[in-house]
Amino acid sequence: MAEALKDVGEFRLIRRIHDLLKREGGVPPADLTVGIGDDAAAYKPKPGHEVLITSDSFVEGRHYLPRYVRPRDVGRRAMVANVSDIGAMGGVPRYALISLGLKDETLLGDVEEIYRGFLEVLNPFGATVIGGNVTGTQNDVFIDITLIGEVKEGKAVRRSTARPGDAILVTGFPGRAAAGLQLLFRSLVPVENPLATAYIKPCHRAKAGASVAATGHASSMIDTSDGFLGDLGHICEESGAGAELFKKRFPVAEDLQYAAELLKRDPLEFFLGASDDYELIITCAGDHVSLIRSAVARACEGPVSEVGRITTKAGKVELVMNDGSRKALTLKGWNHFR
Amino acid sequence: MAEALKDVGEFRLIRRIHDLLKREGGVPPADLTVGIGDDAAAYKPKPGHEVLITSDSFVEGRHYLPRYVRPRDVGRRAMVANVSDIGAMGGVPRYALISLGLKDETLLGDVEEIYRGFLEVLNPFGATVIGGNVTGTQNDVFIDITLIGEVKEGKAVRRSTARPGDAILVTGFPGRAAAGLQLLFRSLVPVENPLATAYIKPCHRAKAGASVAATGHASSMIDTSDGFLGDLGHICEESGAGAELFKKRFPVAEDLQYAAELLKRDPLEFFLGASDDYELIITCAGDHVSLIRSAVARACEGPVSEVGRITTKAGKVELVMNDGSRKALTLKGWNHFR
Numbered sequence: 094m095a096e097a098l099k100d101v102g103e104f105r106l107i108r109r110i111h112d113l114l115k116r117e118g119g120v121p122p123a124d125l126t127v128g129i130g131d132d133a134a135a136y137k138p139k140p141g142h143e144v145l146i147t148s149d150s151f152v153e154g155r156h157y158l159p160r161y162v163r164p165r166d167v168g169r170r171a172m173v174a175n176v177s178d179i180g181a182m183g184g185v186p187r188y189a190l191i192s193l194g195l196k197d198e199t200l201l202g203d204v205e206e207i208y209r210g211f212l213e214v215l216n217p218f219g220a221t222v223i224g225g226n227v228t229g230t231q232n233d234v235f236i237d238i239t240l241i242g243e244v245k246e247g248k249a250v251r252r253s254t255a256r257p258g259d260a261i262l263v264t265g266f267p268g269r270a271a272a273g274l275q276l277l278f279r280s281l282v283p284v285e286n287p288l289a290t291a292y293i294k295p296c297h298r299a300k301a302g303a304s305v306a307a308t309g310h311a312s313s314m315i316d317t318s319d320g321f322l323g324d325l326g327h328i329c330e331e332s333g334a335g336a337e338l339f340k341k342r343f344p345v346a347e348d349l350q351y352a353a354e355l356l357k358r359d360p361l362e363f364f365l366g367a368s369d370d371y372e373l374i375i376t377c378a379g380d381h382v383s384l385i386r387s388a389v390a391r392a393c394e395g396p397v398s399e400v401g402r403i404t405t406k407a408g409k410v411e412l413v414m415n416d417g418s419r420k421a422l423t424l425k426g427w428n429h430f431r
Numbered sequence: 432m433a434e435a436l437k438d439v440g441e442f443r444l445i446r447r448i449h450d451l452l453k454r455e456g457g458v459p460p461a462d463l464t465v466g467i468g469d470d471a472a473a474y475k476p477k478p479g480h481e482v483l484i485t486s487d488s489f490v491e492g493r494h495y496l497p498r499y500v501r502p503r504d505v506g507r508r509a510m511v512a513n514v515s516d517i518g519a520m521g522g523v524p525r526y527a528l529i530s531l532g533l534k535d536e537t538l539l540g541d542v543e544e545i546y547r548g549f550l551e552v553l554n555p556f557g558a559t560v561i562g563g564n565v566t567g568t569q570n571d572v573f574i575d576i577t578l579i580g581e582v583k584e585g586k587a588v589r590r591s592t593a594r595p596g597d598a599i600l601v602t603g604f605p606g607r608a609a610a611g612l613q614l615l616f617r618s619l620v621p622v623e624n625p626l627a628t629a630y631i632k633p634c635h636r637a638k639a640g641a642s643v644a645a646t647g648h649a650s651s652m653i654d655t656s657d658g659f660l661g662d663l664g665h666i667c668e669e670s671g672a673g674a675e676l677f678k679k680r681f682p683v684a685e686d687l688q689y690a691a692e693l694l695k696r697d698p699l700e701f702f703l704g705a706s707d708d709y710e711l712i713i714t715c716a717g718d719h720v721s722l723i724r725s726a727v728a729r730a731c732e733g734p735v736s737e738v739g740r741i742t743t744k745a746g747k748v749e750l751v752m753n754d755g756s757r758k759a760l761t762l763k764g765w766n767h768f769r
Binding site for chain 1: 519
């Protein structure tokens with residue numbers, strides 16, 4: 094019979110996690126001086142590099158529905174979100190700390206699967222889990238990840254440094270995950286459908302982010318975790334600038350177009366709105382667009398679309414329609430307490 | 432009327448937190464290159480130092496009862512636990528990331544108070560909050576803190592390096608917080624009672640830990656967050672050693688003695704068992720005991736008691752009673768899934 098946490102207890106759970114990490118987690122990096130199992134972990138930072146730190150939490154029922162997402166994919170998605178944040182600064186992920194809030198009935202096997210999901214994302218970077226903790230919750234299972242990365246000194250790319258006149262680039266096809274979730278909700282597609290997969294197994298662009306940062310020519314960068322418009326909004330707000338976007342240049346995937354018809358929605362809602370894909374928005378001087386494109390292409394597949402321009406109109410994002418008319422867009426991302 | 436999170440929304444909450452941090456959080460350190468508000472924070476690590484990282488979570492109803500602990504003290508306690516972990520490695524806290532899981536009905540003012548609690552602990556170190564996130568939960572309010580510290584290269588003190596023959600020292604009076612909680616449960620004392628205060632407003636010994644590590648003469652160190660016996664057990668297990676403890680040398684506080692009588696319990700249960708105080712257990716060669724004592728005394732008040740010795744009997748902890756007889760003690764700390 095499948096063992097639940099109330100049967101095995103905290104210490105056996107922790108031992109099982111440690112064993113799994115040893116077996117499936119790759120070799121501990123040479124600069125790690127104290128690994129998992131002490132009051133704190135310790136490592137020697139790489140000379141000439143800055144330390145990057147991000148954290149993100151995921152709550153069952155809010156950030157994912159166990160009905161659609163299996164434990165391994167829950168872990169995978171949570172780690173992708175964090176790796177994406179490190180990548181959007183131009184960094185490389187190194188060390189993760191995991192806090193889990195679990196119920197008495199949570200199955201030990203499911204916790205192991207969540208960890209396998211973490212490792213699926215960390216292992217390609219040689220990144221390792223170096224600590225964390227587990228705690229009991231009554232109702233809300235949560236995962237909180239802190240991810241440490243590194244970036245060459247002075248090479249981190251911020252969201253606050255876009256300049257008027259800069260081109261706005263975006264990787265991939267934002268909005269597909271959001272459409273996939275709606276299709277799943279309405280039972281219109283099986284989980285194997287590519288849009289459903291975009292929701293269940295999102296990709297990050299962290300290698301592209303590091304490659305872009307290395308050029309030194311991105312003026313700002315952010316991932317689309319709050320949705321394309323929400324995150325472009327963050328760039329504008331933090332940079333004291335605005336943006337104009339050209340509708341006809343939006344990379345709207347063919348299957349997104351089709352799904353929008355099926356769902357009787359405008360595909361732009363998915364492209365612009367809150368979604369669960371982790372693409373990158375990059376701004377750069379017009380002269381450097383092709384350089385940035387090549388940097389992305391060296392790291393990953395998929396298009397890089399130039400969708401607009403940074404303007405001087407602080408806080409304003411305008412959409413230029415195909416007939417040349419203009420529409421003001423409202424900046425809003427995902428709000429957890431509506 | 433007091434505003435709840437559902438009234439103000441996530442973005443206004445975040446803005447209020449940022450404002451509070453700017454106002455009450457001290458000056459951002461010079462080595463911080465990207466502060467709060469980007470995909471990740473960034474800082475330049477100090478040359479010749481290792482990076483320390485720890486994280487700990489607190490769930491309402493499991494780790495604290497809002498009936499006894501006000502929001503500011505909830506924040507304070509959560510941060511004390513993390514600072515204590517950095518201190519138990521011999522390090523100094525620098526940067527914190529905070530993940531909060533909050534309910535729609537959580538009051539904005541309470542969240543601000545939780546943050547004030549964090550700052551009360553961080554400010555004396557010039558340590559700063561550099562990131563985090565808030566998310567909604569249905570039932571379980573949680574706080575997950577990741578704390579980054581630093582320690583001179585090679586000076587981190589582990590739990591796995593105690594040697595047979597070493598003296599076992601402990602700071603302060605372990606067990607007082609546990610007794611305080613029991614007194615509160617039974618409404619035997621008001622919250623102002625010193626034992627209740629030990630539970631509600633625990634202290635850390637991080638400065639003592641750093642001072643001890645700087646001597647280079649502690650063979651191992653740990654904080655008592657799993658209780659004296661639980662954490663001595665961690666030292667023994669990780670060091671492949673055992674311990675003998677002398678009952679007559681235990682620093683059992685006078686008020687703990689009195690509380691135990693009131694509660695009809697053996698004071699040793701409180702001293703040895705799970706508690707919520709953050710004292711340090713330090714091992715060192717007999718020759719270095721007075722050096723370690725002075726190192727602690729330079730950093731904080733309160734006694735340092737030599738309570739026993741590390742032995743070769745791996746995994747065994749024996750209690751030597753006042754009449755010279757011996758009792759085997761069972762190693763167990765706090766188990767979240769019993």
